[in-house]
Structures are given as structure tokens and as C-alpha cells.
Amino acid sequence: EVQLVESGGGLVQPGGSLRLSCAASGFTFSSYAMHWVRQAPGKELEYVSAISSNGDSTYYANSVKGRFTISRDNSKNTLYLQMGSLRAEDMAVYHCARWGSGGYYDYWGQGTLVTVSS
Amino acid sequence: EIVLTQSPATLSLSPGERATLSCRASQSVSSYLAWYQQKPGQAPRLLIYDASNRATGIPARFSGSGSGTDFTLTISSLEPEDFAVYYCQQRSNWPLTFGPGTKVDIE
Numbered sequence: 001e002v003q004l005v006e007s008g009g010g011l012v013q014p015g016g017s018l019r020l021s022c023a024a025s026g027f028t029f030s031s032y033a034m035h036w037v038r039q040a041p042g043k044e045l046e047y048v049s050a051i052s053s054n055g056d057s058t059y060y061a062n063s064v065k066g067r068f069t070i071s072r073d074n075s076k077n078t079l080y081l082q083m084g085s086l087r088a089e090d091m092a093v094y095h096c097a098r099w100g101s102g103g104y105y106d107y108w109g110q111g112t113l114v115t116v117s118s
Numbered sequence: 119e120i121v122l123t124q125s126p127a128t129l130s131l132s133p134g135e136r137a138t139l140s141c142r143a144s145q146s147v148s149s150y151l152a153w154y155q156q157k158p159g160q161a162p163r164l165l166i167y168d169a170s171n172r173a174t175g176i177p178a179r180f181s182g183s184g185s186g187t188d189f190t191l192t193i194s195s196l197e198p199e200d201f202a203v204y205y206c207q208q209r210s211n212w213p214l215t216f217g218p219g220t221k222v223d224i225e
Contacts, residue, residue: 095162103167
């Protein structure tokens with residue numbers, strides 16, 4: 001069974017940093033691109049960042065470019081999102097999601113909540 | 119950036135009724151559109167991909183249609199577990215974008 005479990009969310013002050021993790025199991029992690037997608041309270045889903053299966057290529061939404069860094073450790077089956085210079089508008093539930101072979105998000109994690117507040 | 123608009127925002131129906139949800143794109147996305155279902159406190163679930171293909175394990179009461187800029191998700195006969203929020207998402211152009219969602223609730 002495919003499982004994606006996020007961790008690392010919490011309360012952080014504006015301008016602060018946080019690292020999210022996503023532990024994957026039940027599939028060959030190194031064969032799939034992975035994404036982070038966030039959802040602010042009461043808002044729609046928003047693509048944040050993506051990384052290729054081997055980690056060589058990374059992509060970012062304009063809203064987080066230069067502040068967030070996506071990475072992965074295929075030996076640990078884990079996806080990461082290093083978040084810096086956090087703003088109130090970054091407050092959201094952050095989901096990791098598998099980019100399926102068909103080109104869509106075929107599995108999602110439950111998400112981890114990031115709260116940005118002083 | 120391609121903007122997706124969903125209508126209606128809320129659909130109030132009873133179990134057994136037919137639900138018709140709409141998603142419109144600001145420019146053509148060909149058939150590169152998916153539908154997801156999300157229940158409170160849960161992760162989204164892929165229902166339909168490439169506009170009309172059901173994902174693995176999705177019941178036949180869910181169907182998708184459309185191409186270009188206009189798409190429809192139909193639930194032929196609502197089951198109690200179908201009351202949720204439904205999002206469309208395009209993968210034709212980066213950045214990937216989602217619609218604002220349609221909430222299907224019990225009348």
C-alpha cells in the first residue's frame with residue numbers, strides 16, 4: 001500500500017525557517033517525481049514545488065522561488081521541503097504528492113500544517 | 119498561468135440524485151485535466167485523469183467529459199460517501215493549477 005506521511009510542520013515566526021519531510025513507502029520511491037502542494041485555510045490547492053525522480057531537476061512556483069528548496073534522499077525514501085523567509089501567506093497545510101506515470105497526482109499524504117505568526 | 123473556474127461553488131443534493139460539476143479553463147488545456155475528491159481532514163483522491171479516464175478503483179458512477187476549455191464531472195447517483203469537495207486540475211501548462219472547488223453537500 002502506497003503511503004506518504006508528512007512531518008515537520010508547526011508554528012514559526014514571520015521570516016523564520018522550517019523543514020518539512022515526507023516519508024514514502026509501498027512503492028519504488030526513486031522511480032517517481034514528487035511534488036509539494038499546499039492548501040491555505042479555506043482556499044484552493046496550490047502547486048508549490050516539484051523534483052524529478054533522481055533529484056537532478058527541481059521546479060518552483062513563483063510565489064516560493066528563492067525561498068523554498070525541494071530535495072530528496074532516495075536511500076531513505078524521503079522527500080524534503082526547506083522553507084525560508086516565511087510569510088503569513090505561506091501558512092497552509094502542506095501535502096506531498098506522487099506524480100504518477102499518467103502525469104497527475106495519484107497519491108497524496110494527509111498533510112502537515114505550517115502556521116506563520118508572531 | 120491558466121485559471122480554472124468551477125461552478126457551482128456549492129451543490130446541494132440528496133443521495134441517489136445526479137450531480138453535474140463544471141470546470142472551465144481560461145485557455146485550452148486539451149484533455150489534460152483531472153478531478154480530485156477531498157473530504158474534511160483527508161488527502162485529495164484522484165478520480166478522473168485526462169478528462170475522461172477513471173483512476174484505479176474509482177466507481178463507475180463517476181465520469182468525466184470535455185476537452186479544450188469546458189469540462190464536466192458527473193456522479194450518476196450520489197452515495198453518502200460522495201459528499202465532499204471536488205477540484206479540477208490542469209497539467210497542460212506550468213505552473214500546474216487547480217480550480218477553487220465545488221462542494222457537494224447533503225440537501
